[in-house]
Structure formats: structure tokens, C-alpha cells
Amino acid sequence: MDRQIVCFQIPAFQIALARRQEPSLRERPVAVASPRLDRACLQEVSREARQEGLAPGMPVDEAARLCRSLRLLAPDQPGVRAAQRGLLEVIAPFAPVWEPLRPGQVFLDLTGTTRLFGQAAEAAWRIEAEVARRQGLAGMAGVASNKLVSQVAVTLLEPPDVEDVRPGGEEAFLSPVPVSTLAEVSRAEAQHFLPLLEDLNLATLGDVAAVPLPQLEAVFGSAAMRLHRWAHGIDPSPVLPLRRQPHLDATARVEPDEVDDQRLLGRLYGLVEELCRELRQSRRVCGRLTLSLLSSDQQEVARQQPVSPPSQWEGDLYPLLQPLFLRLFTRRVRLRSLRLRADCRPLPDEQLTLFAQGPGEATRERGRRLALALDRLRGKFGPAVVRLGRTI
């Protein structure tokens, strides 16, 4: 049976939420950025703002120079989280499996639901209508037999709309798509291919698809197969719910950008807390950490650190991350964001000790009890209810 994957998206989610409240924001350039910060950057831009040459990551000053009529909105993370929950509530009845990609964007695996909701494209229209009715938000959806094609499809739309790529038509559909779209649809590895593809004058996925695999292998080596599959519209990756994802990610946006080690390490600790809480909630442990630092000039560096034995506790992960951060952050350029990825595995059964605990173990145990207490508090009153001094 062909898979039926839907990539549902509400473009510029925060702006869409704001426009729902304030209709005067519609049809004009709008962007999200931290207010009253001297070096703030745009976090999200509306279609109208994009047409004026604005893009996420652009300094607010520059954006204001380029677009005099730009209206800036302050980020509203609690509002976004609440709206995301509401969105998922609408979507959940339609899909046995769904995977949130980012706020306002979700993959749904509708395979086998035809009897209930009709063809996937029909279901996508119904979801759009439902979201519009209950949430007041205009969405769009790409429908295809896999995640890649459905995601590419959604990049070509304006809401409300649905693009349905029928099974067997994937390769033809992707053929005119520029190879740079691969990077836009979160295929991180594509970043490595793009310069090479540009050198070889392979501008579209169709150009890539026309090259036999052995010839691609001669240049791209082991990565050729992946590229070959993408170009032919093949993507076997499953839609996985959050708790079954092999990775957990947490990102801290640093605004204004910062160069001070202590402040940055404070933000890093906050990320570790966020990840560890997720790990504990999903009863998993982290076997490897990847720390990525994005500087103000958009250069990114990343390094991995094995965690042995795997753990879900701040007291185990942070001591590994602090020296990693100091080794990684060697350029004297301010950081805009820190991203932490944890490779997850199930929590193994714990072997209790037969012997009395040493002083180090007692301290560790106290730390763990404190972390659990903080988890409970945050679960009840929100993540900002209590914070460690170093993270402020």
C-alpha cells in the first residue's frame, strides 16, 4: 500500500496568530523580533515582508531601512505553545501518527485512513477547513507518498491550498525544483552537497535524477545514494511521534547576541535542563550530545560528545558540555543561538547498589531529587516558574 503523508503548515505561524487577533496586520509587511533590543534580528517574516527583501535572521535596523512600513511584533512563546497545542488537537482526530516539525508545521501519516476520511488530499482539505473554523488560521498542505515530496509540495503553495502529488508522479514533480530547495526543507546534509552540485551545473533535482547512480557515486561517494533517492522522490523515513524520535533538540536564541562566556554558559545550562526534562518525561537517556553554535555572522560550528554511561541528568551532561563549549567557541564573534541535540535511547533498567553510597553519590542523588522537583513545578506552572540564577 502506498503511504499517504501530509505536510500541513501554517506559514509564519506567529504572524498568523497575531493577524487572527488584529486584522489590520493583514496584507502588510509584518515580522517578529524582540522589542527594545538594540541588536535584535527578525525571527519570522510575513509573505509581504519577504517580498520587500526581508528574511529571518536580518537585523531589525536593516529591515526597517529596507521596508519603512514594516510592523514588528514581539515574540510570544506561551501564545505559540498554546496555539500549537490547539492546532494538534484539531489535527489529532484525523491522523493516527503525527510528527510536529516546528510550531505551525506537522507531518501526518494518513496511510490506511481512506475509509474514514477519504483520500489523503480530501482529508487535508478537511483539516484545513477545520483549522480555519476552529482556530481561525489559514493553512496549506502537501500530500504525497513520503515526507520529502510532501514537504517540497507545501513550499510551492499559498494558503489555503493543497498540492497532491500522486504516487508515481514524485520524480516528475520534483524535476524542475531547484536543488537548493533540499536545504530549505530541513535536509541538513544537503548543505554539504549544494556547492558540489553548483560546480557540476546540476541546478534542479531533474538534472540530478538524469545522472546514473554510478556516476553520482564517483563524485559524491556514499552520499550519492541518498541524493539519487531524493532526486527520484524516494524518502522512506517514517512519520514518528515526538516520543519516538531518535533525537531530541533544544535551541536557545541569544538576543541580543552575546560573547560573554558566563552568560552563554547560563543559556547552555538552561538547554540542558530542557533536554533532561524531556528525557525524563519520555523515560529515555542520552548517549551522545551534539552542540551547535551559530554566530552573528551565520557561521555555524558543531561538535559531538559521547555520554558514557548514557544519562538523563543535568549533573552528568552539563560537566561534559561546559568544556565542549569552551573548545568550540573560539572565534571572537558573538553567538546568536545555541542548539543542543541529544541522541536518545530507552532508559535501561537501573541496578540498585548493595553498598552504602559514597559522598559523591549522595550529592548526585540530591541533585537528581532537585531536578525532579523542578520538573514537577514546571509541569504545573510553566517552564519559567523557577529558574537557576546562572540561567538568568
Place this chain on the structure above:
Amino acid sequence: MRGVSSLEALCEAAKAQGAESLALTDSNGLYGAVRFLEVARRQGLRPLLGAELTHDDRRALLLVKTPEGYANLCRLLSERHAEGHFDLIAAVGRYRRGLILLSDDAEALPLWKKQSPAGLYVELTPGALMHDALVLSRKAGIPPAATNRVHFVSAQDFSLHRLLRAIDLNTTLSRLDSQDCCASTHWLMPPERMARHFPHVPAALANTERIARACHSDWNFTATVFPQFEDRSDAQAFEDLKRKTADGAAQRYGQPLPEAVARRIEHELAIIKDKRFAHYFLVVDDIVRQAPRTCGRGSVAASIVSYCLGITHVDPIRHNLFFERFLNPGRKDPPDIDIDFPWDERDRILDWTFARYGARNAAMVANQNRLGLRAAFREVAKVYGMPPAEIAQVAGRLARDPASLCLDEQELDDDDAAKLGHVLRLRAPWPEIIRAALRVQDHLRNLALHCGGLVIVPDEIRRYVPVEVSAKGLPVIQWEKDQTEEAGLVKIDLLGNRSLSVIRDAVAAVEANTGRRIDYAAWDPIPDPATRELIRTGDTMGCFYIESPATRLLLRKLWLGMPADLLPQRDVFDYLVMVSSLVRPASNAFVHEFLRRAQGAPYRSWHPDMDAILGETHGIMTYQEDVTKVAMAIGHFPLDDAEQLRKVLSKKHKQRLLRDFQRQFFEGARAHGLADATIEQIWAMVMSFAGYSFCKPHSASYAQVSFKSAWLRVHYPAEFMAAVISNEGGFYSTFAYLSEARRMGLAIRPPDVNASGWPYRGGGRTIQVGFMAVKTLDRAFAMRLLEERAAQGPFRSFHDFLARVPGEPAQVRALIRAGCFDAIAGELTRPALLWRLYAQAKTPARQLSVVGGGPLVAAPIPTEYSIGRRLQQEIESFGFPLSRHPLELCSPSPAHCVAARDMAQHVGRRVTMLGWFITDKIVQTKHGEPMDFVSFEDTTGLYEATFFPQAYRRFAYLLAENRGYLLRGVVEEDFGTVMLRVEHVELLEMSFK
């Protein structure tokens, strides 16, 4: 970069605290010693010299007690910097005679005490470790002495100290280790506050005062230290010089010598003998003989002895050059001989000089690189973690914005910084960065090599000044040229000159291409009519010293408006010497008057005495020595004062000194019977020499080289322009020279793997672009390629190339993108070539050997890049589009634009022109407002445009190199030349579609 406060601030504060003496103890050096003597004496302080010697974890403070101690300190510091295995304890032990030694090193002090307890103290500094030092003093029986290791005048300067340390260590404030900084208490505490730290050891304070009294303070650096030529006595050296001069004179002038020549030689030799300068001349002569092409710069060209020796090449008799500008009986400071060598031969000359005179006697002069405001701004911004592109952008705005250009960098204060931040609409943390930059500006950044200064002493250089070793491995003294001269060390400047290399390379290319051999020594291009005509038209891009827009414009104005009847009377060489001296920062007001008078306009002389001095320059002060002569003739200055006035004019911070000279000049001139209004006009002309200016010998010497390069440009344009571009560093960019070459009718061939060498090559009507143009190409790889081509012949195909020059795919990629394989690629497109390159790079070497170097899988042939992509690749490869003018890629490009070559037909009209920015010169009007003279070019020619203050204020932010513009303005004529007075500017965007 540890000490924060200036010498002036330290001395002033010490004096205000009631100090009688002050010791300057730089870390591991005497970097500011000579300046300190002057500043301290001005404040009425006894200057004491010393140094803080540190190595590994050891530290000692050394203060000079006797002149012998000074020499020993210099030797010790030199050893610290120059010897690989420096043992501080042993070295101090060897050199401590004449020095007072303070330390808190528990291991070293007993050893030094064992050697001799005299002049040895335990250093007690308030802080956590003072108690340990006191215990050590009592236990070892070594008397204590109090210090505070002062790094700044007041406690608030600690933050600035941390900032300087972060700049020095290339780190951020948060990552600065406390070990890398001094303590926050290391400021210049008043005596009573210091005393509060030593209630239990009053002896420490008493000992400090005793040490200060014992230190040497009667410093005298006035004796001139000359080099010695071989082991000659003064008399022998003079005889040698006399003989060599006579031989040279016979060659230059023939026998018998004209009477004027013989008289001049005799006059100069008498002064040289009297001043004992014969050794100096012989040493310079010795060095100059190592290169066939040199050029004397500065006043030395006024000496007939130098001319006869071949040190200079301009005849001082023929060109009426004033010897006293170089040397006179009353001159107290040593003479200065500066010689230019081809820039790429200079290192060899230096190596030869060190081999001949030895590192014991010779060392290079240093540059004490200081943080200028702009460098300080960049460095502070880096400490604050600002991204490089943002720093460049803000720095560019600071450099161009009228608001910042109106401010005097040296006088800026916090209020100005705030104002600047506001005007430029800078957000946090930029205003804070500007404020911090103002505070760290002018701090010593690092020691570097002076561009050519060399000091040779007769005995041992290390007894005069500490010596370090430069990155190139050359010994370098710790003083820059001013302190070197003030300390009496005679400097010889061996400077690099690119134009001499240009001439050498062009002459070699002419011989290789045509077989014509040009004898450099006998070559006299001055009478050549075509060369004289070229100079008259100002078409001198690429020609040494006369290629700047200002000089070219002045030449055109001078000669285009010259009445025909005056032409035979006006010698091109003589006027070239004048023109190149008139192009200087403050002379603008007098240049037009000069042009008017040169073209025959009548004028009334201010005083008959000035006619004798300024007759040949139509009454306009043109050369540096005119200042001396006028000051003597009109202001009644003694020679020494007149020379001082000339020197002061070229210095910064001269206002105080100038006020005194102005008063003196006015008094002298009034006594001469001149009215105040006239004196003011003459004084204004004297002031036109502020900043830099040139003496006539210098300009005459350089004009000779200008003529040689102009001759080559006229007769061998391809060889000449190829040499200009290949030697780099000219006034213009490579792009601008290539545009000029095209305008000269030369064809530009793109780089080619079988035709290019490393440099550009010219021949006939063609310039072949060299591999050096490919920005990402490594020279070593290109040399390997060239060797292979020379050994085995041209490359037959890309496959052949890969087999013969294996490895380094990134380098081959650079060649492909630059189009170097286009001629041998056959049906293969550039992407196809890259495919084969990448495929081969991925294939293991073992498999390659099996299949004979070819790719295992037949590779496809993708379509060729679009024209736009190829142009983009040209810009990436060369920095500019090579195959067409960038204005052809710009849009919008209206059809009604006036071409540069047609400007003269539109005088007085408002026109629209296309312009590619070539270069500019920002100047200030007499009201202090910035304006800009910009050279633009379009596809037909180069033209000049003026942005008066109003236009500059409006459009300065748009102006930048390598950009295209649509300009609207009025074409104006001045002395027969046309310029565009800009009224409106639009930026053009390059499009690659």
C-alpha cells in the same frame, strides 16, 4: 600592551604628587626611554631608566645606576629577546654591574646575594604576596624596597588595562585569565597612600628613596654614532671618499671637470671632512653597489658627492639643487641618506649588508605600531565579539561619514563619541565600543620592522639599545626612527620601490620580445619627444610618482593651457619636478596661482629677496627648502631655526611650537619692512607645507624615474603595463590598470594553462594574464605546473594535465573556474572538467594506477555554465569581470548617458554619466567640511568628478570601490580640463542574468 597611561600623564601625575624622580621600567625593554627623558625633564622630574625583566615565571626589576649599567641593561634585554635559551638568573648575574636589582624571587635572590649583596633588594608590593616577600627579606638578610608595579595613573584605568590585555591576547574580556593582567591596585598611589601599606616596614620606603637618589639621571644622547667603513681611520676614509668622488666625477662629467663641478665637490668634501661623515658615505656607497638600479630619495640627491659615487642619479649642478638642505656646517642632527631599491631585491640587499657588517654592529630600526583610532576601533570591536562584516561596515561609515571626518581623531572625547554614535545611528554596543576605542587609541600595539631603516655602529649595537629579532629573523632595535635619531644613531634607509622593479621587468621583457637591450646607466629618456608629450597630456597611469589623479590633472591643466609662445621656454622635466612637489595636502590654495603664473600671467613679488629664492617657481613656495630659505631671508631666522620650522611643519601636534615660530617670523619680517597683510600671505604659504612635502632634490631624483617609466609606457606599452600589474601595489587596482591597458589599445588574454606564467606578460599589443591573477591559486602549485610545462612541453588535454600535475583538487578547481583550461578542453564544458576532477579525487590512488590515471566510470558532460555564472566566476577568480566591463552588467543603464570621452563637448551642461568607482581623495574645505574628488571610468575613458560638501553629505554613504553609479551633474572646465560636479547619485546593481 600592559601600561595604560601615557608618559605625559604619568610624569604629570608624579609631579603633582610631589615626586622628584620617576623611573620608567617597560616590560622587557626600553621602548619609550628616549621620549621619557624629554617628557620627564619637561615636567622637572629626574628621569630614571630601567626595565621589568620577565621570563617564564621569573621577574626582576632593574634600574640603571651608571652608564655602564645602561649598556649592561641593553645587553641583558637583547639576550632576553634574541637568545633561544634564556636563563634569567644567570643572565642577570652576568650583567648586573651598574644596575640596581629588585625582585621577590625566592630562588634567585640568594644566588644573586651570594654573588654580591650590593644593589640588591627584595621588592615589596602591596598585595597578597607582600607578606611572603617580607619574610624572604628578613630570612635572606636582603633589604626591602617598596614599589607598586604601576601600570596606570588612577585606579579607574584597570578596566582599560583589561581591555588592552584582551586586545593583545586576541581574546574576550570574559576569557581573560587573571594571570594575564596586573592587579587592580597597581596604580600610581600618592606617597601617603603608599606609606599606609608599609607601617610595619618603613625601611622599604626609605630604601626606595635611596635607590632613586642612587640611580643615574644625567642622560646625554647627543653624541652622533656613525658607522665605520671597514677598519679605516677617519683620514683614510676621507682619502678613499675623495678618490672615489674624483673617479665618479670624471665618469659623470668627463675631464677636465667643469669649474662649477670642481668647486661644488671641493665645498661638499670640506663639510664632509669637517663633520667626519666620510665613513657614512663609504658605507652607503658599499651597499648601493650591490644593486644595478637604485634611486636616491630625499635631500641626499642634492649632493654632488652622492651623484659621483652613484648613490644618486640626478645632477645637482644641472638642476640647481641646494646642498645645504642635505648638509650644512650648522646642522646638528646627522644627515639622512635614503636609497630606493627594487622592492623584491631589498631583502637580498639587507641580507648582504648584515653578512658584511655583522649582526653585532647592525640592526634594523623598529616601527612602534600604535593603535590609531580606526585600528583601536576594530580591535575593541573584536573584543566585544562583533562580527567581522559588521565591523567593516561600521568602520567604513566612520571613515567616510562627514560627521566623523570633521572630527580631529586626536582630540575626540566621550561627548564626541556619543554624538558620533547618534549621527551614525549606531545601536548598542557600538557607542560603547567607540568610547573604549578613544581611550585605547595611540597605545603601543607591537614592534615591527621599519620599512627600511638600518643602523650600523662601529662597535656593538647592543650597548646602545636593546635588540630583538624580527619575524624575518633580522635584528631590530626597540626604538622607532625618531627615538633612534634623537639617541644619535645614524640611520640609513634602504627602501623598497615597486617602480624600479617595474622598470627592470619591462626592460627585460623588451629585450626578450624584441632583442633591444636598454642600458639602464646610459639611458636618458628626458629628451625623448614622445615621452615629453605623454607627460604633458597627463596620460601617466602606471608611471612612477605621477600617476595619481591629482598629479595627472595638474599636468593636464599646466600643459593644456600653456600659451604656444611659452612652450619652448618651459622644460617638461623642470616643470615635472615642480608639479610633483606641488601635489601635497595643504598646497591647493597656491596651485591655481602657480598655474596662472606658469602660463604667463603677470604677478607682483612680495619682496625682492623672495625673487632670488622663488624665481624659478614663479614666486610660489614649492619645495621644502623654500621654507628654510624664506624663513631665513624674510623672517631673519638663523639656519638652525629655519630648519626646525621646516621639520615642525611635517609633525602632528605642532600648534604650540608653530605659535612661537609664527611670532618669530612676523617680528623678523616686520623688521624687513613688510606689512602685516603681506606677512600673513607669506606665512599662509609656509603653512601650505603642513603634513608632508618634498624637497627639490627628492622630486628631481624621482622625476628621473618617472621619465623612465613614461618612456616605457610610450614605446613598449604592453611590456610596461604587464610589469606594472605584476609588481602590484600601484596607486590603482589591477582592474583599473587593465581598463587603462584596453584604452591604450592592448588586448587582454585570459589566463591559460599553456600560455600564462605567474606574472602578467606583455608583448606587441597583447597582455597575457598571469596565474597570479587567480585569487585562490597557490603560488607553489603554479610553479609546479610551470616547471612541468617547461620540462615536458604544453599540456595536450585536461586528462594529460591531471596525470602530469597530480593532487590538489582545490587548486585545479581554481584554474578551471578561471577558464585556464578552456583552450584545451575540447568538447568538455567547465562543469564536465570539474566532474572529472572530483571523480579522480574520489578514486583511490591504487585504482588510478591500474587504469592509468583515468576515471573509472565514464563521466557525463553537463551543460556549460550560463554567461552570467561565468561572469560571476570571473569575479570570484579575479576580483572583477575580466571578459567585459562591469558597467555592462549594471542596470539600469539609460541610453542618454554622456560618454567620458565626449565630456569636453558638454561643458556647462547638466549631464548623466555612468561611472565605475576607481579611487577617491577626501579633503576638507577651508571651513573644515569634507568633500571628495573621485575618479570614475566608463567603457570609453577615465574621468574626474567632484563631490562638494553638500553632495558629499548626501551621497557619501553610497560611495565605495568596485561599485557602479549613475551620476548626474554639471560638466565644468578648469585650465582646459573637464570635470563633473556631481549633483545626484544612484547606485547601479550588477545583474548576471
